[in-house]
Amino acid sequence: MHADLPAQLALPPAPLVFVDLETTGGTFGVDRITEIGIVEAGPQGVSQWTSLVNPQKPIPAFVQQLTGIDDAMVRNAPTFEELAADLLDRMNGRLFVAHNAHFDHGFLKGEFKRIGMRFVPDVLCTVQLSRAVYPAETRHGLDALVERHALVPSARHRALADADLLWQFWQHLHRAHAPELVRAHVERVMRRFQLAAHIDEETIERIPAGCGVYVFYGDDDAPLYVGRSVRLRQRVRSHLTGPRRSAKDLRLAALVRRVEWRATGGEIGALLAEAQLTAAVRPALNRAPKSRPGDARGAPWLHAGAIAIEERDAATGERAFHVIDRWQYLGTVAALSDALALPASANPASFDLATYRILAERLARGLAFTPLTLDAPAHAAF
Template structure:
């Protein structure tokens, strides 16, 4: 696992970087960076670096007026692609600190992605930090911090000058508050991406928001952990990113190299798919299910053949049909007409204790089912 860069706080044992950008506007994927300023702080002291960046597009007039950066100033400046390799080396492995960090981190991540480089540092937003330390205050913009904490700007809306203001704010916090208090605030607001180095935010954003199951894999593609959730994307992110993770999640995240996920169309589908995945893959970090005296292995199947159970995902509104035969979960179809194709005599002969546990009481209480006969709807015969 990575060392904690916050261990020595104001001058940490691992370098940290305060970063600010100027851009042609505020839209990711459309606007481009015009200036980068970095203040690096570590055990050897403080260093500064900045560069104008040719955005390869005109700078709007109101942005030129705000920042003082004109088209003429950036015409002969290096492009981001020309700076990318050295810039990544300068920031790689450092805690990334910025004001409204989603903006600066997002722009840099997009620019690095254009050049084929991955940028996924741990991120600390000083807006969130200010709110955590001073919850009674209503304003946390950079101008408010300058006024409230007597910070000294050398300029405004220029990248290096604003990055230096963040360094000044950082020093103020550590002078004004006890180390254990600051450590607690910093741990709470830091978004940790680096503990799962092989999975970035782009990967997590591809996961469905609603019901589903997921599997983490480690070295040599060994199954580590399977889980389920009615908010799948949020659940996976909570394992790998964010400040409020358990010690178990921290240990697990350090081992993860790959993940798989499946949408299940509902909570029952997630229960069935998770149980089957755990039984077949036996992930190292899942507890083995305990047998119960009330379970009856080989309990009689109360239907003449396969059935389909309909569910609707509350998050997406999409419907799904889960196919079961002889207490064996055969899969989920997105349309009832496709459910029959999941029927297989060979698979249906295998009794699954987990499926029996999940469904026996629900079926006894009158869960709505659609019988399937010979791979077709029973009503069609």
């Protein structure tokens, strides 16, 4: 069924699919989909699609009572695998809109993954959108939206009927508010799962939450940018998505093809690793360090040999030891006993200004460290 798109709707750049599912229960990986309903809205107009789905397992009695979908209705329905190719084509490249979108997106993502297909649309949750637009309201469930905004349900707890309520809510927002306001709220609550080139949300979720460094690479695997953060995953995501991106971030997102990262066990480790990586790979978009008053090239090393600086990552609790010798950062290890696997000493002729800048003042202020010997690390009391 097709209809013309109402005028003056502030659609995002991608067309929209309003999606609702009925399932055998609420547990990902255990329960299965019994019905899918989709309302598609875009420049070509509005259309609807729905199908029962054979879950290949019994539907619990309380779910049958809630949805009206029983075992007999789905017995001869197509399985998800039989629907998957057409369904993915129907939703691919469109903004996925659902109420409590974590549920619907999570079920579909799991079903596609089970049969070896990748499903990474950008996602907009209408619960979060309602909270953003109407912060004074306390209830944002679908029944509350129906009551508050005079939406017209054709049924409840059936997939297409509930998807249509989301489409009605979307239209209400554009009748009741300026397009610029709606766009701003949509941008604020939207979750971008396809972030840049081949970097998607699954990649981002593998990045540690705590301190670390990252490298963005572009075409031909050329290093573009080295950065650090005490919230590594959040920082990488912020480069690639969000309404507050800088011009530099917008340019970076257009160029990035892949990202590498390394946990550093703390903020000092992130500073040291960032300086080391920047010097090693010479990324195109990092600024060259400027000279500062007080820089002391060749400043004397005031210790008998290498030292280890212990840190704990505030976000993860992980412990790390950063090994330094003669103002050179030799690496980070998880235990003092592992320090002997690093070079026994630095090149006496070398002086790393970046390491000096990071550590000289901290050590002068009494930053605790453990002296190391060639034979074994000495466990000095801090």
